[in-house]
Amino acid sequence: MQRLAPLWALYPLVVLGAFAVGVRVEAGGRVALLPPALVSAGLLATFARSLGRGRTPIIAAIARRSHGGRLSPERAAYCRTVTRVWCAFFAANALVAAALAFEAPVRWWALYTGILSYVAVAALFAAEYLVRRHRFPSQSDLPG
Secondary structure, X not given: OOOOOOHHHHHHXXXXXXXXXXXXXXXXXXXXXXXXXXXXXXXXXHHHHOOOOOOOOHHHHHHHHHOOOXXXXXXXXXXHHHHHHHHHHHHHHHHHHHHHHHHOOHHHHHHHHHHXXXXXXXXXXXXXXXXXXXXXXXXXXXXX
């Protein structure tokens, strides 16, 4: 017997359906600029969900794969903190992208969602790498 997907797996379809309805209803067409904000909101939800009690934070899961399944308590705590930082980033990114979608000229939205948000992601990756390298010098090349 085939097992059904968990109910939370349907959330992307619900969001996509609501988005499609919004695009049809909204006269100005600005709703069509929301996908970058929705993607960040989805990533925020995924990362935040992994912080729940009894769950493994996403960054810790990535690190465990790199470390053969084991993390020291200090590295596990660090991974939880890094997951929280990514949550804050995705929340801010979603808010900025949504605000630009509705309140700014389209060229500003395009500049942010097409270039600047990716520069911000790269900067966060680089900053996290440098912090990790400083805190865990013996294994600085490994994630988490």
